[in-house]
Amino acid sequence: MILGNADLAALVGLRQALHRQPEVSGQEAWTAQAILAFTAETEPDVVVTGLGGHGVALVYHGAAEGPTVLIRCELDALPITETGTQGWRSTVPGKGHLCGHDGHMAIVAGLARLIGRARPARGRVVLLFQPAEEDGSGAAAVLADPRFAQIAPDYAFALHNLPGLPLGQFVVNPGPANCASVGMKMALAGRTAHAAEPHKAITPARALARLIPGLMALGQGGDLTADFRLVTLTHLAMGEPAFGITPGHAELWATLRCLTDDRMAALRAEAVALAESVAAAEGLGLSLSWHDDFAACTNDPEATALFRAALVAEGLPRIAGDGPMRASEDFGRLGATAKSAMAFLGAGEASPALHAPDYDFPDSLLPLGIRAFHRIIRTLLG
Incomplete structure (x- = not known):
């Protein structure tokens, strides 16, 4: 028919x-x-x-x-x-x-x-x-x-x-x-201060400077073999759009991608460990949430x-x-x-x-x- x-x-x-x-x-x-x-x-x-x-x-x-x-x-x-x-x-x-x-x-x-x-x-x-x-x-x-x-x-x-x-x-x-993927949202919380007195702030700037290359290093893409891992930074925001404030908060969004679910579990754990380590070293609060969670x-x-x-x-x-x-x-x-x-x-x-x-x-x-x-x-x- x-x-x-x-x-x-x-x-x-x-x-x-x-x-x-x-x-x-x-x-x-x-x-x-x-x-x-x-x-x-x-x-x-x-x-x-x-x-x-x-x-x-x-x-x-x-x-x-x-x-x-x-x-x-x-x-x-x-x-x-x-x-x-x-x-x-x-x-x-x-x-x-x-x-x-x-x-x-x-x-x-x-x-x-x-x-x-x-x-x-x-x-x-x-x-x-x-x-x-x-x-x-x-x-x-x-x-x-x-x-x-x-x-x-x-x-x-x-x-x-x-x-x-x-x-x-x-x-x-x-x-x-199709690959597994998940969105990871990292919110970093510190304390603002006057831009003339950054020493009085707890700013996420140094944390972001460490997280950006650190996350990208966890997954650099390449051929779609069993070991494929890719971390894509999709959004970044820090502080207020002003010149007189040392920022005290930031958000970083990243998409993690692997060929298999077990590799994804390992990549998620490594990304969490990195975020926690950097936030603690910089004296920042850290809130993590997960979005757009796709299984392989x-x-x-x-x-x-x-x-x-x-x-x-x-x-x-x-x-x-x-x-x-x-x-x-x-x-x-x-x-x-x-x-x-x-x-x-x-x-x-x-x-x-x-x-x-x-x-x-x-x-x-x-x-x-x-x-x-x-x-x-x-x-x-x-």
Whole structure:
């Protein structure tokens, strides 16, 4: 079974409507309702709403017992002003679907149409429209929702569009797919004084001068081997914007990134030890908090083989690719509950990058993603 031209036109219309009305992490109420309205005609056997926030899960039962296969996409957009000029550009100031989640949703909505017209022979299909992927909180919230037990999968699959890869070509490999990452916020507290009397202050200036190179030395990037570690300084603030005050407080934000969760645990411990040591040496109070916490995403060998076989069966092109992404994806937490695989789908070698202000998901990718997922479901569930 394939989707017709009218279906594809409707999916393009959905994708562009979602693009016009982006909602950021935790605020995806309208987006969830738009998905529910579009997929209502598919008559899922179970509809779960408000899952882990604004998440939506559509469940389709097969005639016989069998495994549960979950296909996941993301509801949220980014807090970035779009600069694209297409007719469906964002109408919401300061927000844009600049990571392609609008396209991922349209792919899974198209998959819903196919499954609604022909249920699997056995098992269950769960189509998950997950909230709050961009800040790393959505998958954890979905898993913590007591209703997740009702839809817990045996297999889980997802894809992400990837600029830089040839348009329409897939990459799916076993092992690491996306790095683990976490945001570390360090608040340093001392005492202010007059700028003419810095000796009367407890200033964080020297602490920052030590922390900046010290943190960067903990993770210098390089090749994506098992030992990959990267610390990126993302924000720095000290004191007040005035010339008459010796500052008494500062904040330093950094993103820590590793290929695996165990390496991340070690890097976090080293970063904490450094911050505590420097703050103590400078007589400063230290407050640490953690944000945008993403687990590593690792592809299961069996799930990867199923994805690759689906691409072959559908005649869809697969290339070796460059290995895992440095960027993070919170599918890793969902994937840890099942045999899972994340694939990357080329958005074009000349495409603007993900999170660029002029990025726009190519509509030509919609039928390719639908075919790949549908073939996986047919292989596993008949």
